[in-house]
Amino acid sequence: MNEIYHIPAMLRETIQGLNIQPDGLYVDVTFGGGGHSKAILEKVKGGKGKLFSFDQDLDAYSNAMEKSSKVSDFQCFHDDNWQFVHGNFRYLRNFMDYYGVEQIDGLLGDLGVSFHHFDCPERGFSFRFSAPLDMRMNQSGGKTAADILNSYSEEDLARILYIYGEMNNSRQIAKRIVKARSQKAIERTEELVSVVIGKDVQEFKGTEVQELDVPTGAKKELAKLFQALRIEVNDEMGALREMLIAAKELLKPGGRIAILTYHSLEDRIVKNFLRSGNLDGKIEKDFYGNILSPFKVIEKGLTASTDEVERNPRARSAKLRVAEKL
Numbered sequence: 001m002n003e004i005y006h007i008p009a010m011l012r013e014t015i016q017g018l019n020i021q022p023d024g025l026y027v028d029v030t031f032g033g034g035g036h037s038k039a040i041l042e043k044v045k046g047g048k049g050k051l052f053s054f055d056q057d058l059d060a061y062s063n064a065m066e067k068s069s070k071v072s073d074f075q076c077f078h079d080d081n082w083q084f085v086h087g088n089f090r091y092l093r094n095f096m097d098y099y100g101v102e103q104i105d106g107l108l109g110d111l112g113v114s115f116h117h118f119d120c121p122e123r124g125f126s127f128r129f130s131a132p133l134d135m136r137m138n139q140s141g142g143k144t145a146a147d148i149l150n151s152y153s154e155e156d157l158a159r160i161l162y163i164y165g166e167m168n169n170s171r172q173i174a175k176r177i178v179k180a181r182s183q184k185a186i187e188r189t190e191e192l193v194s195v196v197i198g199k200d201v202q203e204f205k206g207t208e209v210q211e212l213d214v215p216t217g218a219k220k221e222l223a224k225l226f227q228a229l230r231i232e233v234n235d236e237m238g239a240l241r242e243m244l245i246a247a248k249e250l251l252k253p254g255g256r257i258a259i260l261t262y263h264s265l266e267d268r269i270v271k272n273f274l275r276s277g278n279l280d281g282k283i284e285k286d287f288y289g290n291i292l293s294p295f296k297v298i299e300k301g302l303t304a305s306t307d308e309v310e311r312n313p314r315a316r317s318a319k320l321r322v323a324e325k326l
């Protein structure tokens with residue numbers, strides 16, 4: 001893979017937040033292009049520390065294997081200090097049990113998708129390219145975006161577009177989708193884009209990849225729609241909730257959890273969980289009114305510096321939350 005797989009967001013701040021000990025045991029639940037993993041590994045290599053890096057995407061897995069041949073990068077695919085886990089982080093607890101790990105010193109989650117997902121035309125994550133509407137991070141199973149578009153009720157489509165895409169016109173778009181699919185199933189990105197913009201979308205002529213000529217005015221709306229579908233396809237909120245519960249159980253007292261979020265819904269889940277220790281965000285208090293939480297919040301939603309956003313515009317929506325297990 002020669003493209004830039006991903007540029008890690010808020011790398012320095014995240015590593016600082018994790019307060020890495022050379023002999024500690026760490027988990028990066030979202031390996032992606034390995035930028036954060038590499039920085040953690042640099043701190044535990046030489047010590048007795050270990051890093052487990054998860055990713056459910058086979059492309060990230062190949063990426064990890066490719067990196068393994070570069071001595072300056074990951075020295076080998078798995079060694080005493082590093083283990084790659086090809087799996088969904090919702091099964092964090094099961095994987096840790098499998099590897100005989102009872103407690104961890106830190107966990108990093110850099111949520112969502114990598115640049116690779118958007119930049120890889122055939123995966124269907126981007127409205128910029130003509131492709132089948134897939135959007136699965138784990139391509140070995142589960143429903144695709146096309147399955148959802150062609151089988152969900154109008155009501156359910158409107159709900160996911162509103163909740164995961166924050167689309168104010170979710171009902172209108174859901175209606176158009178249901179009308180269009182009654183004529184012909186919606187299978188490809190250009191078909192979905194045409195439904196939203198109300199006319200056939202053309203391809204740019206003469207480009208190597210089949211790039212779509214999407215009107216500038218429609219891009220914001222389409223970004224929201226594609227985000228909503230991607231979140232539903234991969235059950236991102238469900239996986240996040242399960243992983244947070246497992247992380248709470250696994251973290252040692254003094255251990256840190258650092259999560260980078262990219263939209264308000266996932267950020268709210270993380271914020272509430274790190275404040276209260278439960279998914280409802282319900283703050284428990286003792287008899288004297290002191291807050292009873294398993295965490296001390298260290299970082300409350302730090303955003304990327306202007307410099308970083310200039311260098312890497314995709315970091316502009318990143319929010320870092322860090323907490324320490326008490």
Ligand SMILES: C[S@@+](CC[C@H](N)C(=O)[O-])C[C@H]1O[C@@H](n2cnc3c(N)ncnc32)[C@H](O)[C@@H]1O
Nearest residue numbers: 008030032033034035036055056057088089110
């Ligand atoms: C934002 S990228 C991480 C980038 C990474 N920090 C880096 O420095 O390159 C998120 C990655 O997490 C993976 N991912 C998302 N949800 C996952 C899940 N539930 N289980 C495992 N991997 C997941 C995606 O496939 C993607 O590669």
